Amino acid sequence: MSEPMPGPMRLRSAALSLITLLGGVSLAVIPAATVSISSRLFSVEEQGFLAVAVLVATFAGQITFAVVVESRLSSAATERRVVFPLWLAAVSVLTALVIAVTPPNAVVLGIGLPVLIAALEVGRGVSVAERLDRREIVASIAVGSGALIGVLAGFAEQTWALVPLVLGIAVATCVRCMPVMHRASRPEPAVMGWVIADTAITGVIYPLLNTMILAFLGSADAVLFTSIATVSGLLAIPLNFMRLRLLKEHSTLDIVVSAGSVLAAVVVLLVLELSGVFGFIFGSAWDESATLAPLLLACAWRAASLATTLPFAALRRMGEVRLLTGLRAAVSVLTFALAAAGLAAQSLSAVFVGLLLAELLSAVVYEAARRRRVARVSRERAA
Template structure:
């Protein structure tokens, strides 16, 4: 084996190792909603817990909007260098929100207001680190968030009034790490790409907080908390999928596809083992144990895992500049997703709701793949200028 081949092998091994570490660090992002729900179950009343469960979904939506504005719109601007940085204004708002929650005694309304800022900071900060391969600082940030969430959840078990403080301070520390200077400047997003990406996120992201608000209104706070809990737990599978999407938006990578798919399978196995061992019932309390959660969890995991089938053609379409086409397709799929999930809700069964989400995801995979193949065929027959695509 030549020295060059050996060096190339070591380089690929290092890249794979750092990808796995950064991917694993995404757990810290997923545990924040779960830790918040867990702590709230010990500090607040039932109606307040229901409101916080909906606020967690709203915060996730706000994080998606911020992410699409700061990160995804630039990655979809194919006429630029597609570089991203963590905006200081967003970091400052996230840190301020965390400090206010830490100083003021536990207050459900304040927490609902602060959550969108905290989650937006986490989503954008992690997205920038993954897209720009800032693996070392992301490792530090992930440890800070994970440690804060762990201490907060343990304090919540003992019904300590200060249980929210560790998690918000962990978020603040992670935000500071992600705000460290970088040697590049953010690319200016193309106006057309920015508009389509923001519209895409607004349409698709609004489905889940709206759905959970309907669950709160029709089935009560306990079911709303359970829906958020199951969606949050199964959201661990979204970590490798989001990681994969970011990497594929930047450039195609078979290595990242293999790493992410393996992580999805491993995560499903881990989640099922944890549920059988009663860990989730211990973490989320009565909301988890008072209902049959196994079937909804299985369907939720299948729904998340099916996203792997949509991620590949979606990223390929976005990377080629087909932002308008992607937005139209995702809007149509979002309507279908809401209708199928609402039909499941009409049966007053969370399992039926997650089944509706799964069916919608499988349909969207077929739609995106058909659109990708049509796009490839059109380019082969009639090549387009990048600025003419959409």
């Protein structure tokens, strides 16, 4: 654990943490901006396809993040340093250019999204973990500006609305792959395998769940589920920020900043919902449904991750990758079962209730495992 910092340094560190945390909004707005623009450019059936494609892209981003970033941060025997791979940056920029020069096409966009989201996930993860705050601010502005211009162009029904969105991602990718003074640590092969398995088991639930929603409830509900999950993803920004920082070392300051940001994000989402902004952004899929209850439940589900992240990060720092993979597999089965039970009730609110219950139970499971691990270490030291 790092030594306590003087007061002014703590304030500066907190300010930089908050600015970098807020920059995470740029990552969260990409799925929302994609859904919003798609609602103006494509048919309902194509929107349903893209709603699933967005979650598949998020899953692909999580897997890439696990390989490039999290496996290194979880390799306790190394220096745990990470960098943005140049190959990923090159593929991302090329993909953005292809989408930009191609007339609006749902299939091309669906294929390109996993690459773009993966670059965003890895780029931001590297910046947060290595505290590259200044370049992350520039990259976040590029992504956010591109998304804003694209959404506004979509409102005006301009066929080029996707161009600023993907070009903003390309600019941010170029900024994030600038040279750094350190080299990436070589991850421990066993650790990488467990981390990837862990991420795959957990992340596959949501695209699979939305595929089932598309099949059983139709395109409109699939789009609405993606929209609500994306909007509530604003809460995931401080949670992911806290998780990345805690994988490096425990920090009460980052926990407080993140928890306060979660509360503020909930307030912002409620104001936007009650003022009708989301209906304006997402169009008929949002306007024609009762969204307040599922949105509140989705926010509660996201916020419950606060209780899950603390013991999870502690176990990762302890090197308990095998244990965590087993626990995550069990929790994932439980999550899918409870969410599917909600789906059987033909209600998105019930689906989010299932996800919330699963998250709360996960927190209990992880905390129990952490306490057993700490108790075992204490007994070994006493012996």
